[in-house]
Amino acid sequence: xxxIVSAWEFRALLIYLFxxxxxxxxxxxxxxxxxEPVLVGMSHSPWWSATVNLLLQSFATFLIxxxxxxxxxxxxxxxxxxxxxxxxxxxxxxxxSCTFFxxxxxxxxxxxxxxxxxxxxxxxxxxxxxQFRGIMTRVFQRRFGFFTSCFVVSGLFGAYHWGEVFxxxxxxxxxxxxxxxxxxxxxxxxxxxxxxxxxxSLFWGSFVHGFVxxxxxxxxxxxxxxxxxxxxxxxxxxxxxxxxxxxxxxxxNAPSSGIHYT
Numbered sequence: 001x002x003x004i005v006s007a008w009e010f011r012a013l014l015i016y017l018f019x020x021x022x023x024x025x026x027x028x029x030x031x032x033x034x035x036e037p038v039l040v041g042m043s044h045s046p047w048w049s050a051t052v053n054l055l056l057q058s059f060a061t062f063l064i065x066x067x068x069x070x071x072x073x074x075x076x077x078x079x080x081x082x083x084x085x086x087x088x089x090x091x092x093x094x095x096x097s098c099t100f101f102x103x104x105x106x107x108x109x110x111x112x113x114x115x116x117x118x119x120x121x122x123x124x125x126x127x128x129x130x131q132f133r134g135i136m137t138r139v140f141q142r143r144f145g146f147f148t149s150c151f152v153v154s155g156l157f158g159a160y161h162w163g164e165v166f167x168x169x170x171x172x173x174x175x176x177x178x179x180x181x182x183x184x185x186x187x188x189x190x191x192x193x194x195x196x197x198x199x200x201s202l203f204w205g206s207f208v209h210g211f212v213x214x215x216x217x218x219x220x221x222x223x224x225x226x227x228x229x230x231x232x233x234x235x236x237x238x239x240x241x242x243x244x245x246x247x248x249x250x251x252x253n254a255p256s257s258g259i260h261y262t
Contacts, residue, residue: 011072012139016156019064024163027060032168050116057120061127068135076139093247097239098207101232109216118214125209132157132189133196133205146197154189161185188212191233199240208236 005013039052109118132153140149161182165171171178196205212232 006143008072008076008139009143012068012136015064015067015071016136016160020160020162023060023064024160025167028163028167031056031060046113047116050113050120054116054120054123058123061124065127065130065135068131072139073135093243094201094204097204097242100239101207101211101235105216114216118210118216121213122207122210124213125211126206128157128160129192129196129202129206129209132160133193134202137193150190150193150197154186154193157189158182158186188233191237195233195236195240198237199243201240201243204236204240204243208232208239212236 036052036056039056040049042048136153136156137146137149140152143149144152159182165178165181166173169178169181171181192205192209195208196202199205212229215228215232
């Protein structure tokens with residue numbers, strides 16, 4: 001039987017609370033408003049600005065997943081983010097799916113600053129998927145079961161974006177728009193959970209997450225972000241089903257639900 005709060009749940013929640021109460025305010029109240037302008041001011045070139053943003057984003061987003069791995073995932077012997085791909089067919093389908101996405105990218109977006117910005121957002125996707133779908137969902141599914149843990153972790157995922165919405169975007173805490181953005185992050189978390197579960201691949205979930213954030217079609221055409229976000233999510237779901245059909249290993253003793261990677 002599980003205790004009231006297991007050691008793994010306590011560690012995961014402790015790191016999450018540190019991020020929620022200390023790290024996120026530091027990133028969005030100090031790092032980006034104060035530190036980034038100073039570094040960007042050292043050069044007026046677009047690629048320098050994008051590179052500084054990439055480095056700061058990497059620093060800001062990868063600290064917590066690394067702590068998660070050291071203090072939560074490693075003791076549980078969980079599989080790391082980019083799992084060893086044991087079958088060539090899975091490699092082929094993942095590459096083909098990613099290539100299909102990239103072929104949809106308008107050439108007008110493939111400038112050096114935008115490519116660097118895209119890389120930054122893909123790194124964000126990797127770090128967030130590692131933390132929430134890769135570690136926290138598997139920690140809490142031990143207590144709640146897979147589907148309930150997806151709702152719990154997606155709620156934490158939505159709340160995790162409070163700094164971006166209320167500190168960086170300057171939305172008021174009483175604004176409907178701000179809480180709508182938080183709600184959309186919760187819903188996105190559920191969709192990413194589905195994509196990772198069906199594909200059995202955090203790599204695919206991270207790639208789709210990064211593409212949803214990057215939105216190269218929006219950058220090129222000026223269409224509303226939400227329309228392209230929906231398209232990216234739908235393509236991600238379709239890709240997850242193709243990976244599941246053609247590449248996920250079937251075993252007679254495999255669990256019927258939950259996040260498991262092959």
